[in-house]
Amino acid sequence: MNEHSARIPGQRPPSAPEAGHGEPPAPDPLFTRTDPALGEFTLRPVDPAADAALLHGWVTHPKAVFWLMQDCDLAAVAKESARIAADPFHDAFLGLHNGTPAFLMERYDPAHRELVGIHTAEPGDVGMHFLTAPTTTPVHGFTRAVLTTVMEMLFADPATRRVVVEPDTRNTAVHALNEAVGFEVLRTVSLPAKDARLSTCTRDQFLATRGDHR
Template sequence: MTVPLFTRTDAVLGEFSLRPVDPYGDTELLHRWVTHPKAAFWLMQDCDLAAVEKEFARISADPFHDAFLGLHNGTPAFLMERYDPAHRELVGIHAAEPGDVGMHFLSAPTDTPVHGFTRAVITTVMEMLFADPDTRRVVVEPDARNTAVHALNKAVGFEVLRTVSLPSKDAYLSTCTREQFLATRGDHR
């Protein structure tokens, strides 16, 4: 069993933790998540198991990109990627500053949604990123059509800077400083 790298407890929903993705051992689980219709913005709908394994093995080997499996009360429940925007995703589009960290997250598809769960997931992700004292600002580039994630991003302090054209999408380049995130912590359920 892999020891979590980060753990937090939500007063209502319980324990959330993150551990590194095992690109080989987690393939079937990740395949189910990223090919689900609710994960359309991950652009992996047509991937087979081998393609998902290859993608997460590539991320695992990349010094500027990491993937983490999120657990809720010990059960796999979300995925988070962390990247260096000076080297991945936004090169030539965003002038990365020291302390910038890029992020993607995905809550696992479910037939029984729990009120406040995805907010608790993004809060866990942000707390993990800001647990590193070198992280000054989180940078994201969600698809401009992904209204659900825009609302979540705003709720935890992200500010949209501008719309940018990426190879696979038009995206809202958004940032959240440590101070902006902390200012939202009054009500995090």
């Protein structure tokens, strides 16, 4: 690609029409990855109405403090999901682990969202956020497997050349994870709600970290 398209690389397809009456079918998965140790990971588009209660529980949990939605009620979470769904430069995806909802991933075009005026986006740049669901039974290596799945989904689109992230400078756990999958810190930047570590990861940088984590 020589320029940014109206929709970001690998954009979700239009929803399929309902077949008959009753509940609409669940969105089809857009990406599937099998982890040799942990099983199947899939991603599908967020349904703003159907997924609102689930996501509200996740983003208001203390673990999700860096998502800055601790005080949001259910209506606010549903409204934000609907806003993202209607945005031509932003998408949200629900991640499932062996069929059970387990993480949230957002993808955005940094030429138009989040980093406008801060990061000079290049063709093929794709922004990303991710959040794992709160749990009382953490599994070793699970969050890295989620991030690996997210990165594989983004790089499955040949138009994606580089992933861009802007985690809060205080989020030391995600900094370590980002480094583990190949992100390079460019600099600290000031965003409206946080100071962030602007970081990027090229396809080659990501592949160089894979090793036994394929």
